[in-house]
Amino acid sequence: METKFLFAIVFLNQLFLMSFYFPKKIANRIQHVYSTYPPSKFPKLYPMPIEYYQDKQRNFRIINWFILIAGLFLLSYMFIYFPQDSHRERWDQALIGLFFMVQFSPVILLEIASFNLYKLMRKLDERTAKKAEFQPRRLFDFISPLLMGTTVLVYAAFVGFIFYFQRYDYPWFGGIMNIVIISGTNLLFIGMAVWHMFGKKLDPYQSFEDRRRQISFVIRQMAIVSIAMTIYAAFTIVAHTFELRHFGSTFMSIYFQIIAVVGLRALQIDNINFDVYKED
């Protein structure tokens, strides 16, 4: 019974964080940019009319409200039919995973919209003079050796843990597949880090300092997500072994909330150099 209530509290927190708190924070952030850096003074920041951004912001709020209501229905359903057996437990975890993706989708839509706006900014950029900093960018300019070392160490420990665990013949144990999935995700993170460090910059006006700050922010975020993901993968195996599967949905929700807290953080707006968006 306690498990059921614990799950309800944790999932309610997930709903609050991802479909209310962060969306509100993101929408307020967009509003703050309009009012503090208006199109009249910072025209380069707005390749589209202001109405376009207001529409996107309104849609973002509406979608999140719908998701919040859907989440409350889902919580009621899961609370009433709280799993009594391992088959239902698995079904509930799949539902939570799916719902997490639904909760994340408005942010992804917003990211796609920003990506298209940057593309338009580059197209409208008529400057013939292009600038670049004459300084190599290296991994440890953006992440501390301690955080990088911890990420590598956690991954290595996970690989060791999987090989150790293979000795026991649990029928449910995925074996090497666990290493393949974690390694694949880490490879994706490495690819993204390389793209951020050496790829073309999305915002053609972004200052060198802001770009460095952004790269550092993204790489640190990925390192933390990698650590969280690896620990969670090891934790689920341990939980399974010690017959703690009825806590599975709760653990999963906590894990998603950690990912959201890390992933939805953003750079301080007022530290960004907006002067680059002023008329020449």
Add this chain to the structure above:
Amino acid sequence: MELIINTSESVPIFSQLIEQIKNAVAKGDINLGDALPSVRQLANDLDLNHNTVAKAYKHLIRDSIIESKGYRGTFIHKDAKANCNFDLNEVVTTKLTDTIKTLRDTGATDSEIRIAFANVLKNQNNPGA
């Protein structure tokens, strides 16, 4: 230090890169032994073709302004400051001017000089042909 490339100028982009790097070395804006950004990084930052930046780096390596240390990257050459003053283009122009003057003095026409120059260059590039 920053590089500024102007695509509307008549000077080729790779020459603009070479000149700015040489000037930075001469002025001491970059120190001897300093690491350079990779070709890919610089090309993407300046929105240029990778080959343009690679060509500029190749010229600078030839003139011993920079040196490649394999996988470790590209660095400012230890003799870069001295080598900056050496302008290969100027040497070539001076020598050619003297040669053309000598040839004209012997009575060769511009057309004959041009054809002979092209043939010699062609034979040097394909000695067996």
